[in-house]
Amino acid sequence: MTETHVVLGTGSVGAALAAALVAAGKDVRSINRSGLRGSLPDAVELLVGDVGDPGFVAEATRGAAVAYQVTQPAYTRWAQEFPDLQTAVIDACAANGSRLVLADNLYAYGDPDGNVITEDSPQNPHTKKGKVRKAMADAALAAHAEGRLEVAVSRPSNYFGPGYDLTQNMVFARAIAGAPMQWLGPKDQPHTYSYVPDVARAMADLGTSEDAWGQVWIPPVGEPITVADFSQAIWEAAGQSGRAKVQAITGIGLKALSLVMPMLKESLEMMYEFDKPWIVSSSKFEARFGWSATPLPQAIAESVAAARGAR
Template identity: 30%
Template sequence: MQTILGAGGSIGVELAKILPAYTDTIRLVSRKPQKINTGDELFPADITNAADTDEAIKGSEVVYLTVGFPYRLKIWQERWPATMRNVIDSCKKHNARLVFFDNIYMYDRDHLHHMTEETPVRPASKKGAIRQQIADTLMNEVKQGDLTALIARSADFTNGRSSMLHQLVTDNLMKGKKANWLVNADKIHNFTFVSDAAKGTAILGNTPNAFNQVWHLPTDAAKLTGRQWIELLAAELNAKPRYSVLSNTMLGLLGFFMPVLKEVKEMTYQYDRDYFFDSTKFNERFSYTPVTAKDAVHLITLEQGA
């Protein structure tokens, strides 16, 4: 059996669609899980609770930790370390292999122009410090030989409801509004297509010799700027590529009315410089070609019914 913890999020849903190629038994775990495949086992649970987590993992061969907590620092501080501890302890107890779906928040801000699995870790934000903490917790268990696990790391998503590209650009253009971008629209920023991330995660989880290391999930290597992403999406949507750039000052002011923007502000360093996520290690190991930026934009608009 293969188990998805956090089965209701963008990556969890896509991963569930792919796993039938690898296993006949899939357990979907979340507070209110919903079937993706007819044979899915639904397991309602709160994975911040140790007992729930243990029951959810029991009997699993591979466990995918894809949960996404609300984007608030206080919630991350309260839930992430405890959740990682619960999952690690249960995977060790039940001899399950763990795949942790991660992001790049812990990377040194001075190395975002070319990120690989060897990029130095030096978080520039409080959320990044939490991501470093939980990744270190996992890899320390691996180094001690107590756990078989891997980290599958993704760049920002091109699509999905939590995607900044969707929230700032695609959704606005579809509504006939100006797109928004953060800080500087002339800096490079590549994105991971959700289906590529899910396929890569499934491949890694079902490749025994891929464990006990970090992998970057397959991501197109096109070096597009924010402005070029807006132009691509506008052309696909038959919209004008109008946009506004949100400065840190503007985010601070808007944060009084939209609390989520307060949470985004500490992460804007990812937009004031080039951001290039390199997945060469994965692409070469598995002979994988990621979805191109142009094709991703076309597929995104189809998803939205545009």
């Protein structure tokens, strides 16, 4: 009998994850609140409801061998809503005997001060969102340690890639139009990025393995690259010539925009990720699962194609 895998969320990673699980031969059930299928494969069953509703999520994950938590509240509502949402998911999976793969990020580590971030780096969050993320991951791993359910935690770096609206709209679509690409932070700092399809593939690998549980994993990431070099490669892949047009949103300009854009206001405390080198290692995952990040030229080409298709 084919295993059922439930993906809680249908954003860029959730949709790519559902596709990866279908390709792996799993029965896949995806959950969202909108009822819109977007890029979900036809083979995916779609349920509509609120993952933060304990009764709904318990029913939605019933019979699941593995659930993948990839949904989240609005960025401005993390502290108020995110912990309760995750608690509902953990309780549902524990009651249903489902394993759980959590989509986390690197906020819990705080400012690495130029050091390479690995799974075992010290966790010293100094931002409100970093503290929320650390508390949530700690709670999930505590539930694993207590034997309530099996949990694996995925911690990618900042995303780019098909379907991820932030970079698709601010970077790739603007490059296609010949307009300045908009980035948070200065142009000259090396930064490690995660590619959406790699993040999704890694979560599928975690959920279909037998030895990933009770651990934190950083999915495959590429080599660090500056915004200037990344932008030039995107500019050329988009068919433009000459020096790339780049708008680096920093300092006073960032603070001014944050007055009218709540998302940017919430990002102010996270600018340490962009104002200095942000270097991440995925060597643990690569050693265990035997693959590395999609080559950057391929990832850029696929992202440009996706942005063209979304216009």
